[in-house]
Amino acid sequence: MEQNTNNNPTTLSGIQNGVRNGAEYIASLQDGRSVWIDGERIDDVTTDPRFCGAVQSIADLYDIQCNPANEEKMTFISPTSGKRVGRSFMLPRNADDLRLRREMMKTWMDAVGGMMGRTPDFLNVMVSAHASAYELFSVGGEQFGENILNYYEYIRDNDLALTHSLVSPDIDKRLPMYEQPGDMVMRVVRETDEGIYVSGARSVATLGPLANEVLIMPAAAKFPLVEDAEDFAVGFACPLDIPGLKMICRPSFPTKGGFANDPLSSRMDEMDAVLWFEEAFIPWERVFIYRDIKAVQSVIKSPSGPHGSHQSGTRSLAKMEFLLGIAYNLVEINHSRFPNVMVQLSELVAFVETLRALIRVSEVDCIKGPGDTVVPYEQPLNVIRAQYPAMHARALEILQFLGAGNVVVAPSVEDLNSENGTEIKRYCAGADIPAERKMQMLRLAWDASCSSFAGRQNLYEKFFSGDPWRNAQMRGERYPGAREAQDRVWAFLDRNAEWDEKINGK
Ligand SMILES: Cc1cc2nc3c(=O)[nH]c(=O)nc-3n(C[C@H](O)[C@H](O)[C@H](O)COP(=O)(O)OP(=O)(O)OC[C@H]3O[C@@H](n4cnc5c(N)ncnc54)[C@H](O)[C@@H]3O)c2cc1C
Incomplete structure (x- = not known):
């Protein structure tokens, strides 16, 4: 596991600090990543006016987390490193843990007025949940369960910021994802003893240019259960600066005058990007699902x-x-x-x-x-x-x-x-x-x-x-309280019919 090199070695309680501060976060983005906007490649997202305001807003969150006065609220002790790490990585054991985690997240959210949807706590929570259910990944092979668990510990103990992409662009909605024209949907193109290679597009990755890593998971809910789709049944994570990965961003919001004139546009544009992979290499230890429809269906059950x-x-x-x-x-x-x-x-x-x-x-x-x-x-x-x-x-x-x-x-x-x-x-x-x-x-x-x-x-x-309509359809189909409510209505009808028979003789 890579070592955390943060500059805040101890906390108030004397326990070693495992969280990053804002400056460390900013430095971590200066890695030569391939970010494109308005037709040009950006040298450094931390200084480009279209990105730097939002970078600073995320950096502020890391500083809040590092403030010794916030130690107990924002962090907990990593069971592997023994250092203080971000509380959004905590695996909650009871209702009070959930409250504590929410109070941590609320502190971050209040700092940005809730205007950034993909602050790092979002994926910290999601990956932690996947790790808690690592056995679901083992359906595709024991190593995949171990991989997600190791990855969780890696991002927790190094306090990395993640984005994720769960959907593929589509051109013709009559066709399933694996039959979309133009070979443009991201898929596995080859494998070696060291890892796999992927090519094609994934959208939308909010925070992409401002994150350290991306988590790619299949769009599980509508993933077609057919063999032809296996090249697309892949889940993995990778740093955003790997060769063969570029991020193509939407235009940023118009702001000439900075914070005073455009307080949200200038500081809270977390940015949305399409990820374009071109023979990008992913080592096996970062692969969580590999060409396996059953594993995709298993991982859907992750909390x-x-x-x-x-x-x-x-x-x-x-x-x-x-x-x-x-x-x-x-x-x-x-x-x-x-x-x-x-x-x-x-x-x-x-x-x-x-x-x-x-x-x-x-x-x-x-x-x-x-x-x-x-x-x-x-x-x-x-x-x-x-x-x-x-x-x-x-x-x-x-x-x-x-x-x-x-x-x-x-x-x-x-x-x-x-x-x-x-x-x-x-x-x-x-x-x-x-x-x-x-x-x-x-x-x-x-x-x-x-x-x-x-x-x-x-x-x-x-x-x-x-998709809100598909989500609503699933909520309607799967509501667990429906059966009990239905039975209560039948019982009401039966009970009163009996009474009617007794009193009125019919
Ligand atoms: C601002 C923003 C940020 C986002 N950030 C992220 C992110 O960080 N990571 C991520 O993974 N995703 C992100 N998403 C993507 C999000 O997951 C998708 O937008 C969502 O799943 C819908 O997919 P789509 O955009 O391709 O819409 P479409 O699938 O193109 O749907 C468009 C419309 O057509 C309808 N429709 C489409 N297909 C059918 C069908 N077969 N039957 C009936 N109706 C249909 C839909 O109901 C909808 O009204 C983001 C989206 C937005 C808008």
Whole structure:
């Protein structure tokens, strides 16, 4: 196993530190990775203006984790290295562990206002869940179970940031993934004693250019159970700087003036990329599923889904609280506490409190997982996944109603400091605060509800955990409470029919 080389050797409690700080994270991205955007290859994502704001936001999270005052909240002791490692890697043994893990994740999510979906805790939680269920991987051969377990320990003890890609691009939706034209879907192209070679595309990898490694897993839920698909039945992880891997990014969000003008676009663009593999080499020890449909079907049973939803539910709560905070501030700066405005705020309150309750129920009602772990109760988290896109869209609409013309005329810092500044400061002043302060809030409200950043957030909430219609179909098909509810209805009919017979003789 590679050694952690972080510069923070001890923590307050005197235990060796195994977590990275922000500077170490930033340095880890300066590895010659092949990142493409706007038709050009980027030399260094940590300095390029289209990426560096988000890099700094993730670096800040690592610094929060390293702060000695946060030691107990953000870390736990690695059972293998004996060092303090990130708490999102913890394998929860009871409901209280889930609470502790959520409090750690909430700390990170509050720092970014819930505006980044793929902060490293997301995949830390998912890979930990896979490792807890390593035997499911062993269906394809014992070594694959060992590989996922070793990989989990490796990323935990080296505090790496991961992205993942679970879907392939498709050209013709009438055809299954393995028959898509153009040989462009990622697949295994050959193997050697040392490892495998893969070629083709995977999408979408959010955070790709800002992560250390990528986890590739088959799109299990709709994976066709046919032999022809075996080249596509592959799961592995690799660093993002390996030869033969390039990341092709969407355009970044337009921001000329940095944080003051575009507080979210400039700092929270976690970026989405397509991964293009060209004969990329993956050593055997990083392969978790290999040309094996049965293994794919086995790994579907891993509890990574509910654990991942525990993280994304926590993020949803942090984000809704952040949006609620903006909304109340918009009302306060204008003194617009009118009844219709309060009704809209009460909708946001209902969203926040519903999310909080659902997350808590998932922890308190956790179920037994693999080994001696627990898994959050999935149903309340499924409700978040189902309902959050609509809650989020409505929250943005409420911000638009509250912000109205104010957000659209909110000037830039350059305007405020220009020769028109005196006039602007007069007509943009808040009821109790100067124009400069009010403008900060209005620019934030604009970026959260109206900008292209906000549009992408809305899209993300709809699709980040897969096709919402297929997910809803599965939730309907598999709801475990259905049988009991149905039987109760039959019992009600039978009981009252008996009574009817006794009283009325029919
Ligand atoms: C902003 C963003 C970030 C993302 N980040 C990640 C990430 O980090 N990692 C990752 O793995 N994935 C990520 N995703 C991808 C996500 O998993 C997919 O978007 C999702 O699974 C849907 O697949 P698709 O985009 O190919 O949509 P499509 O499959 O093209 O679906 C488009 C529409 O067509 C409908 N449709 C498609 N096929 C059928 C069919 N056979 N029958 C009926 N209706 C159909 C769908 O319901 C949907 O409405 C991200 C997506 C977005 C938008």
